[in-house]
Amino acid sequence: MAMTGVLRPGHAQIRVLDLEEGVRHYRDVLGLVETGRDAQGRVYLKCWDERDHSSVILRQADRAGIDFFAFKVLDKATLDKLEADLQAYGVSTERIPAGELLETGERVRFEIPSGHQIELYAEKKAVGNGLQVLNPAPWTKASENGIAPVRLDHCLLYGPNIAAVQKLFTEVLGFYLVERVLTPDGAGNAAIWLSCSHKVHDIAFVEHAEPGKLHHLSFLLESWDEVLRAADIMSMNNVPIDIGPTRHGITRGCTIYAWDPSGNRFETFMGGYQPYPDYEMTTWSFDGLGSGGGLDYPQRKLHETFLSVVT
Amino acid sequence: MAMTGVLRPGHAQIRVLDLEEGVRHYRDVLGLVETGRDAQGRVYLKCWDERDHSSVILRQADRAGIDFFAFKVLDKATLDKLEADLQAYGVSTERIPAGELLETGERVRFEIPSGHQIELYAEKKAVGNGLQVLNPAPWTKASENGIAPVRLDHCLLYGPNIAAVQKLFTEVLGFYLVERVLTPDGAGNAAIWLSCSHKVHDIAFVEHAEPGKLHHLSFLLESWDEVLRAADIMSMNNVPIDIGPTRHGITRGCTIYAWDPSGNRFETFMGGYQPYPDYEMTTWSFDGLGSGGGLDYPQRKLHETFLSVVT
Amino acid sequence: MAMTGVLRPGHAQIRVLDLEEGVRHYRDVLGLVETGRDAQGRVYLKCWDERDHSSVILRQADRAGIDFFAFKVLDKATLDKLEADLQAYGVSTERIPAGELLETGERVRFEIPSGHQIELYAEKKAVGNGLQVLNPAPWTKASENGIAPVRLDHCLLYGPNIAAVQKLFTEVLGFYLVERVLTPDGAGNAAIWLSCSHKVHDIAFVEHAEPGKLHHLSFLLESWDEVLRAADIMSMNNVPIDIGPTRHGITRGCTIYAWDPSGNRFETFMGGYQPYPDYEMTTWSFDGLGSGGGLDYPQRKLHETFLSVVT
Amino acid sequence: MAMTGVLRPGHAQIRVLDLEEGVRHYRDVLGLVETGRDAQGRVYLKCWDERDHSSVILRQADRAGIDFFAFKVLDKATLDKLEADLQAYGVSTERIPAGELLETGERVRFEIPSGHQIELYAEKKAVGNGLQVLNPAPWTKASENGIAPVRLDHCLLYGPNIAAVQKLFTEVLGFYLVERVLTPDGAGNAAIWLSCSHKVHDIAFVEHAEPGKLHHLSFLLESWDEVLRAADIMSMNNVPIDIGPTRHGITRGCTIYAWDPSGNRFETFMGGYQPYPDYEMTTWSFDGLGSGGGLDYPQRKLHETFLSVVT
Incomplete structure (x- = not known):
């Protein structure tokens, strides 16, 4: 099988300070589809074009941030194999039983050196994307509810030890390094963009003192055009925008960064190129992040919030 | 490694009736970059954002069509493994020595039941995409030479025995079936779209009596917007358009079909969704190809040339 | 005043074979806003971004077609002046009393040599575009109901004597000729595009034996992107498309022609350039309409329906 | 004639600190076409799709800014009439002889209460847009040289007495007020957008203590998409961007503000709606300029440079 191992980002559990306010944001403004609520009160949502039950799970809590970020793997044999590989590499893993998240099979959870909880799982109920399986239309009304992205694409996490994180993702989980920002002295990486596919990123990390940050x-x-429409909808709904609309030099993606009502940053973006594991990695100097256009290609500036505001 | 085995379409060798006329089309109108000519007189081209030496090779011949279509695989060990797997499956393979194509390593060639020559290879010289490796711009002037696609994306081949072709691609080469059109009686597949990645197609086949057709x-x-620009450029250069601009219902891609000066059809397209191997396949009824909007979603008609004109 | 005389197309009364079917098309698929129904049973609609009460009036009748096409003029003094000018030119005019159309002032109606009824009026109730007058958002939810064009832009009418029509529009009503298609012998105009503004057309005519056709x-x-979305919505609703999506060479507009349920053709389009009265007119040879790309720039063909199907 | 009086912005003479640096910017980066140089050393440029000889004239000087902004009027009779009207209104006018600007007829120059020099003229040599007059293509290679806007659209000027400016433009020159920003006390206008057409602005003014500023x-x-391309090209050429890409709430235009090498701000934008003289004016509160999204609809902030940086 050409696509093996880790397939793609599957779900993220996000902490919000007020659940209904969070639901209004993610469902009515961002335009995800609510697919369930569980006994703990967590709310499950998915993007309209995703096929599995849920990709964003909201949990009410005292502080914002991310509980865990999970990848779907090819099948149960892959899950077992990757768990064994993680343990052999020296990473402790925990099995979360099937059903702990609605419509989701067993998950293998582990902490990475940046202090984040990462999960792997092989099974989540296929609920479809609302289109017919026979002779489908290309989209439906639901594609125009709110901003209506097609999928949860990736996340950017902040924490310490990203050299060790990179090693774990590339040596055990089958990812490859697509782009990186060097540290000011050029001796290491200040930020890394990792892919398990031909997406320009399935996950990314920035070196940061405090662990486990989103x-x-x-x-x-x-x-x-959809990025502009997203900007308009954000403004109509008083969603505070951090940066954009603009283009990242890094990944070439065209983007808006904004904040949910609890202060968790989210991105709506389009484009970027499609790398393969045999491509030469792209390198940005530390200055390149700002004046080189890495963060904001048109404006070539390092917006102060980029390095300082996380949850 | 999450991306393993067959990575992507690598190169296609196309027969043209007049070499310089073909070069003018592929280089000046389609906007590929000419990267070399060999002792046989073949001309090598690549899309501007491709990293390897060449993806389209033009060979002058008495009749148009395709000589072979090749996939790049992850590495030499993968090449050996896939060759052994093919042989074990009962497929005869041939090793074409490194250098037979410019800047290209050894290729494993085999004929598939539809009568097409398929190749696998692991090595082709990385020549880059014309952007800096450090702090690159998102594109260059070359991105606006002619139609200027970013990559050779896939091909659609016509020939017999596509059930056997599907079995070979899915059981040996690691592809999965993304979409299909049923035969009129619904008992088999008249057309199949296969992926080795999360592209909606890396190769596709239509059942057809005559073998080896493009x-x-x-x-x-x-x-x-680039599809419209492509349409304008085709018209400016008297490139005959077959269908489009329009959207395929199949794959959701937004497309133009047109003919090169030798009568080989080519497509310039954008979009479509991104499937994964765990997605439920999409099925089109035979009528769905036409009136269901499979071929031309806006117009819901089966353009007569779609089933009858091949090279 | 720099904008004087005739301002813009104001309303068109269209005959449909089944009123409710027509309403469903124009309101729910095309996405106009229904603004009223009168005692005769006529249904009034407007585009979301139009400010006046109505631009499309549907009347149920035994055969499809257009009853009249009307232009809004600057003010009542202009209406009186243009009426006097028409009469002085030898055109009979009729005053239709205020209120005969809902929320519409007195209209001056006259027949032009092509057999069409044209109206001028100065007053129609301003109902706004649904946005606040203070600190408005750029659009609202209503902008995404169906295809949701921003305005009734122009019409193309078929009938005899278009040389006389051109003379009337340019010498009395203040229009100028923007583009034209020559007759096969090059001695006259087979088609004319006329503007009273810097739109590339406010009204257009094709020479045709039968008078009064739409x-x-x-x-x-x-x-x-909205043209593609319109194409998708047409297909989702089984609206038969005549031509497109494509670009007209004439006007450069990017377009779809399709039919309402009664067989009246309508166009949804974007773009085209903005001419001024001092611009040199653009001329198309008769062959230029087809092979010159006048009608369909990408495909350079004269779709048979263009000259033969009218209501 | 429906389009009468003042037709459109015609030319602007801009002061640059270094002529060749200015030419490189306006010709090679912005992508205007150089059409001539005169004995004084002034350089003439036009946008590719403009028909007349020139719209931007560069003059080398010690300080940046604008010398004059000119409108083309319908014909010489209109020029005489408007000159007489201006004088009757109490405005002194000066006739600049034909030929003082290359290929340009007599100009009527006058100073408005904001301290700007405004010109009217009726004649400028039609040089065409590089397309054939018979069966033209929709665009040419020149449309992709640099940012390549289609026309000089409008300017925004800063100076005192904009109430008097508004009165002059609306009562004498036939413009109408499309949008305005109120002063903080709501008693007057801090900014006005004026149209002589159905463009959302042909000229605009902001109340400002210092006269004659650009x-x-x-x-x-x-x-x-072209706005994004413009942003990319600006960054590739180290053009400093002030604001954008973003959408103005005012006019709905989608925009980038940036600076030429001499510090003159320029805008590249698309969109906005098309008003008519009978439309109700749109009003923005003074706060609406910032938090109401008037300047930057997505970000709802008043960028400090907007009110402070002029030349």
């Missing part, structure tokens, strides 16, 4: 959860749009 | 070679654009 | 009523979209 | 000269693009 920079943003990112959702994919299909055109630059 | 329906089209397809090139990826990045926006619907 | 080729299409045209609605403006704001992007090529 | 805020920006604005150039029209045809799509939001």
Whole structure:
């Protein structure tokens, strides 16, 4: 099988300070589809074009941030194999029983050196994307509810030890390094973009003293016109925008960063190129992040919030 | 490694009736970059954002069509493994020595039941995409030379025995079936779209009596505006258009089909969704190809040329 | 005043074979806003971004077609002046009393040599576009109901004597000729595009034996992405498409022609350039309409229905 | 004639600190076409799709800014009539002889209460837009040289007494007020957008203590994709961006503000709606300019440079 191992980002559990306010944001403004609520009160949502039951799970809590970020793997044999590989590599893993998340099979959870909880799972109920399986239309009314991204695309996490994180993702989990920002002295990486596919990123990390922090959860749009529409909808709903609309030099993606009502940053973006594991990695100097256009290609500036505001 | 085995379409060798006329089309109108000519007189081209030496090779011949379509695989060990797997499956393979194509390593060639020559290879010189490796711009002037697609995306081939072809691609080469059109009686597949990645197609086949035929070679654009620009450029250069601009219901791709000066059909398209191997396949009824909007979603008609004109 | 005389197309009364079927098309698929029904049973609609009460009036009748096409003029003094000018030119005019159409002032109606009823009026109730007058948002939810064009833009009418029609529009009503298609012998005009503004057309005519025919009523979209969305929505609703999506060489507009349930053709389009009265007119040879790309720039063909199907 | 009086912005003479640096910017980066140089050393440029000889004239000087902004009027009779009207209104006018600007007829120059020099003229040599007059293509290679706007669209000027300016433009020159920003006390206008057409602005003013200042000269693009392309090209050429890409709430235009090498701000934008003289004016509160989204609809903030940086 050409696509093996880790397939893609599957779900993220996000902490919000007020659940209903969070639901209004993610469902009515961002335009995800609510697919369930569980006994703990968590709310499950998915992007309209995702096929599995849920990709964003909201949990009410005292502080914002991310509980865990999970990848779907090819099948149960892959899950077992990756668990064994993680343990052999020296990573402790925990099995979360099937059903702990609605419509989701067993998950293998582990902490990575940046202090984040990562999960792998092989099974989540296929609920479809609302289109017919026979002779489908290309989209439906639901595609225009709120911003309506097609999928949870990736996340950017902040924490310490990203060299060790990179090693774990590339040596055990089958990811490869697509782009990186060097440290000011050029001796190491200040930020890394990792892919398990031909997406320009399935997960990314920035070196940061405090462990386990969320920079943003990112959702994919299909055109630059949709990025403008997202900007308009954010403004109509008083969603505070951090940066954008603009283009990242890094990944070439065209983007808006904004904040949910609890202060968790999210991104709606389109585009970027499609790398393969045999591609030469792209390198940004530390200055390149700002004046080189890495963060904001048109404006070539390092917006102060990029390095300082996380949840 | 999450991306293993067969990575992507690598190159296609196309027969043209007049070499310089073909070069003018592929280089000056379609906007590929010419990267070399060999002792046999073959001309090598690549899309501007491709990293390897060449993806389209033009060979002058008495009749149009495709000589072979090749996939790049992860590495030499993968090449050996896939060759052994093919042989174990009962497929005869041939090793073409490194250098037979410029800047290209050894290729494993085999004929599939539809009568097409398919190749696998692991090595082709990385020549880059014309952007800096450090702090690159998102594109260059070369991105606006002619239609200027970003990559050779896939091909659609016509020939017999596509059930056997599907079995070979899915059981040996690691592809999965993304979409299909049923035969009129619904008992089999009249057309299949296969992926070795999360592209909606890396190769596709239509059941057809005559073996080894080319329906089209397809090139990826990045926006619907670029599809319009491609249509304008085709018209400016008297490139005859077969269908489009329009949207395929199948794959959701937004497309133009047109003919090169030798009568080989090519496609410039954008969009479509991104499937994964765990997705439920999409099925089109035979009528769905036409009136269901499979071929031309806006017009819901089966353009007569779709089933009858191949090279 | 720099904008004087005739301002813009104001309303068109269209005959439909079944009123409710027509309403469903124009309101729910095309996405106009229903603004009233009168004692005769006529249904009034407007595009979301139009400010006046109505631009499309549907009347149930035994045969499809257009009853009249009307222009709004600057003010009542202009209406009186243009009426006097028409009479002085030898055109009979009729005053239709205020209120005969809902929320519409007195209209001056006259027949032009092509056999069409044209109206001028100065007053129609301003109902706004649904946005606040203070600190408005750029659009609202209503902008995404159906295809949702921003305005009734122009119409194309078929009838005899278009040389006389051109003379009337340019010498009395203040229009100028923007583009034309020559007759096969080059001695006269087979088609004319006329503007009273810097729109590329406010009204257009094709020479045709039968008087008073409608080729299409045209609605403006704001992007090529919206043209694709319109194509998708037409297909979802089984609206038969005549031509497109494509670009007209004439006017450069990017377009779809389709039919309402009664067989009246309508257009949804975007773009085209903005001419001024001092611009040199653009001329198309008769062959240029087809092979010159006048009608369909990408495909350079004269779709047979263009010259033969009218209501 | 429905389009009478003042037709459109015709030319602007801009002061640059270094002529060749200015030419490189306006010709090679912005992508205007150089059409001539005169004995004084002034350089003449036009947008590719403009028909007349020149719209931007560069003059080398010690300080940046605008010398004059000119409108083309319908014909010489109109020029005489408007000159007489201005004088009757109490405005002194000066006749600049034909030929003082290359290929340009007599100009009527006058100073308005904001301290700006405004000109009217009726004649400028038609040089065409590089397309054939018979069966033209929709665009040419020149449309992709640099940012390549289609026209000089409008300017925004800063100076005192804009109430008097508004009175002059609306009572004498035939413009109408499309949008305005109120002063903080709501008693007057802090900014006004004026149209002589159905463009959302042909000229705009902001109340400002210092007379005769230029805020920006604005150039029209045809799509939001072209705005992104403009942003990329600016960054590739180290053009400093002030604001954007973003959408103005005012006019709904989608925009980038940036600076030429001499510090003159220019805008590249697309979109906005098309008003008519009978439309109700749109009003923005003074706070609406910032938090109401008037300047930057997505970000709802008043960028500090907007009110402070002019040349």
